[in-house]
Amino acid sequence: MTDPTPIREDRECMPYDVVIVGAGPSGLSCAIKLKQLNPEINVCILEKGSEVGAHILSGATIETRGLDELIPDWKDKGAPLKTQAKSDEFLLLSESGATKLPTPPQMHNKGNYIISLGNLCRWLAEQAEELGVEIFAGFAAAEILYDTNNAVIGIATGDMGLDEHGNKTEQTEPGVELHAKQTVFAEGCHGSLTKKLIEKYDLRANSDPQTYGLGIKELWEIKPENHREGHITHTIGWPMDKQTYGGSWIYHMEDNLLSIGFVVGLDYKNPYLSPYEEMQRLKLHPKIKPLLEGSKRISYGARALVEGGFQSLPKLTFNGGLLIGDTAGFLNVPKIKGTHTAMKSGMIAAESIHALLQNNDETAQECVAYTTNIQNSWLWKELKSVRNIRPGFYKGLWRGLINAVFETITFGMAPWTLKNHADHAQLDKADQHKPIDYPKPDGVITFDKLTSVQLSNTNHAEGQPCHLKLKDPSIPIERNLPDYAEPAQRYCPAAVYEIVEENGEKLFRINSQNCVHCKTCDIKDPAQNIDWTVPEGGGGPNYPNM
Secondary structure, eight states, X not given: OOOOOOSSTTSEEEEEEEEEXXXXXXXXXXXXXXXXXXXXXXXXXXXXXXXXXXXXXXXXXXXXXXXXXXXXXXXXXXXXXXXXXXXXXXXEEOXXXXXXXXXXXXXXXXXXXXXXXXXXXXXXXXXXXXTTXXXXXXXXXXXXXXXXXXXXXXXXXXXXXXXXXXXXXXXXXXXXXXXXXXXXXXXXXXXXXXXXXXXXXXXXXXXXXXXXXXXXXXXXXXXXXXXXXXXXXXXXXXXXXXXXXXXXXXXXXXXXXXXXXXXXXXXXXXXXXXXXXXXXXXXXXXXXXXHHTTOEEEEEEEEEEEOOGGGGOXXXXXXXXXXXXXXXXXXXXXXXXXXXXXXHHHHHHHHHHXXXXXXXXXSOOOOTHHHHHHHTSHHHHHHHHTTTTTGGGGGOHHHHHHHHHHHHHTTTOOSOOOOOOOGGGGOOOGGGSOOOOOOOXXXXXXXXXXXXXXXXXXXXXXXXXXXXXXXXXXXXXXXXXXXXXXXXXXXXXXXXXXXXXXXXXXXXXXXGGXXXXXXXXXXXXXXXXXXXXXXXXXXXXOOSOO
16 A cells, blocks of 8 residues: 555554454454455554453353354364363352252353463464464554544554653653554454544444443462362352342363452442442352362453443444444343454454455545445344343343343344443432442452452553543542442442542542553443543553463
């Protein structure tokens, strides 16, 4: 392609056929498929984590359908899928007991694998690089670039070495512009650039709001006598009340490793609820605590996940680019899986872009075939068939379970589609609820937030501008505190936000160095006052095997 002119004169400019933002399963699959279709296509991936996989967190069990299609000989190539699922268990918890329920068909895991999604992404990155994909880890895409017709022509990385006020220093290095014929946004859940695209192009004009959950995960090395390699447990019920969506997973991995986590729907109403504390008290349940006694917690992390499904899918394309993976919202919530759908969306995007690039047109175009190809795929059919299961829980646990049974036995063929709602608008005022008395951490089974953040290996360079920006600095104290008891203190799983008192005055403090990049603040703040933006590249958690 023709050498482009940078938008900002002080930045270097690099031309590509395709630029992909995010080295998760969808972005890597898109890059690999593009190179499989045409090795001459110039493809690069930008990854804000310090390395591929550093910011990847999932349960995770994987259905290999997407991987089978992308790399059929993945076993021979050493893909890190070591633990095959052997048994499923679905429990309804009360405070002191557990009732075994039939495992829903969508949650059966026969033929699936329990994995570290971060390690799978590291392996996919190796496959991509062998094909000639350029991957730049530690570089955060901070800005969308547009031409004079408002078409996307690429992205720019953030300037490095600014001081805390955003001013240049002697160490300042300008970002780099990467121009492309097509820019693929694979940022994961609630991407910081994607939310700008959705607003600019009104991509939700014909879809419901996206809804989310917050997943909190711990990795434990447990005693051999407690380990059942390949066993999978999911729970619903306690510690959630009957009106709040949530549940846990317990996956027995290889080498006596146990993945345990809890997901809380971010449409919860009680401003005193703390997803982190709910996860901690879950571990005290008599069905779960014995698994962890005498064991060692070795990793911690948290991440928001998309739960809106079919009816919350935005328009997927715009001039010069498109959305894939969790950025678009392709998670199958009832199945509790999104890797296979993310990979499939990346492959379909690659096939659609490949066909478009054959026109040899240098101008930015809209890859409209991508939407059509998605709608003609098994991915679309899969999401449509389960579209009403998650919103069925808006009326409570029992109605949700009854609706889920109905949707399952009718294969999702009901002529209606239930509506989704914006999570931030669901929070009740604080005077409608009482504070929740959570047990104090014991340092053995349960832990405080800061101890957990240390296990996430989170780090941000000191002195840089705060990446958590308040649109109106007065709102936390003047509105959120009296109305909602400032819920940021509790919904954040990393102790980023706190109310402190100095000289008799209450202040809202942001400890941005603790941020694990879960995006919950951007989603749940009732005033929509917090704008999560990317810090300097390489900042954030460094998950070794999550």
